[in-house]
Amino acid sequence: MSAAEFSGLTAVVTGGASGIGAAIAALLQERGASVGVLDLNAEGLPAGQFGVRCDVSDDASVRAAVSAVAEHFGGLDIVINNAGIGAQGTIEDNSDEEWHRVWDINVLGMVRVSRAALPWLRKSSAAAIVNTCSIAATAGLPQRALYGASKGAVLSLTLSMAADHLREGIRVNCVNPGTADTPWVGRLLDSATDPQAERAALEARQPHGRLVSAQEVAAAVAYLASPLAGSTSGTSLAVDGGMQGLRLRPIATS
Known part of the structure; x- marks a missing residue:
């Protein structure tokens, strides 16, 4: 892996101004990609990144933002659908309006961005x-x-x-992070009755005993996005400290 890995390629990262998205944008740029960041607040980005304000819940906003990145860099090769919002509660706790809002951003947002990008991706x-x-x-x-x-x-x-889209030459994969050390999780911890105890509980839930870092998620995304992974499609890559697949025995205490 080097700065040449993504040389000549253009990537768009939604929700790329903070948290996991910012880590992804930084790593792709470091490895040679031209990076467009789509975010509700796309100002103050690192030098060389092209920011465009975008609301993934609005199709016109998405189409304009994707086109702006593709036209600025002369094409589009990689789409990172990272924008999303969280929600807490059981099925009794969230209203219909909240269900529609989260679904509109977390699911339809990816549909809108991918749909707008397809004409460009087919040329890559x-x-x-x-x-x-x-x-x-x-x-x-x-x-x-x-x-x-x-x-x-x-x-x-x-x-x-x-x-x-595989036979069109477009690979599609996803990453499944465990609980990550991000601003959203930080806000959840801050709102807890005992933030320190809540953090300890979240860390203990993951077999490796800590929160996942944004940089670790970014590294997994970079692998899946890379031309070096040309035979990887339809894969979900867990980045969760073993939470999905491991069942470790409790640590013995004396």
Whole structure:
């Protein structure tokens, strides 16, 4: 892996101004990609990144932003569908309006961005889409009914997109992060009755005993987006410290 890995390729990262999205944008840029960042607040980005304000819940905004990036760089090769919002609660706790809002951003947002990008991706010899999914798609987490349902849809959407577009030369995959050390999780911890105890509980839930870093998720995204992964499509890559697949015995205490 080097700065030449993505040389000559253009990537668009939604929700790329902070958290996991910012880490993804930085790593792709470091490895040679031209990077367009689509975000509600696309100002103050690192030098060399092209920011465009975009609301993924609005189709006209998405189409204009994707076109702006493609026209600025002369094409588009990689789409990172990272923008999303969280939700807490059981099925009793979220209103219909909240269900519609989360679904509109977390699922339809990916549809809108990918749909707008397809004409450009079909012209690329290294086309790839990577969706940010979640461990919530493959594990039942308490107080995450709405969020988990939206990410379960993202997982199924990824597989369907991979099947639909593989023979057009467009690979589609997703990453499933565990609980990551991001601003959103930080806000959840701050709102807890005992933030320190809540952090310890979240860390203990993951077999490697800590939160996932944004940089670790970015590294997985970069692998899936890379031309070096040309035979990888329809894959979900867990970045969760072993939470999805491992069942470790409790640590013995004396």
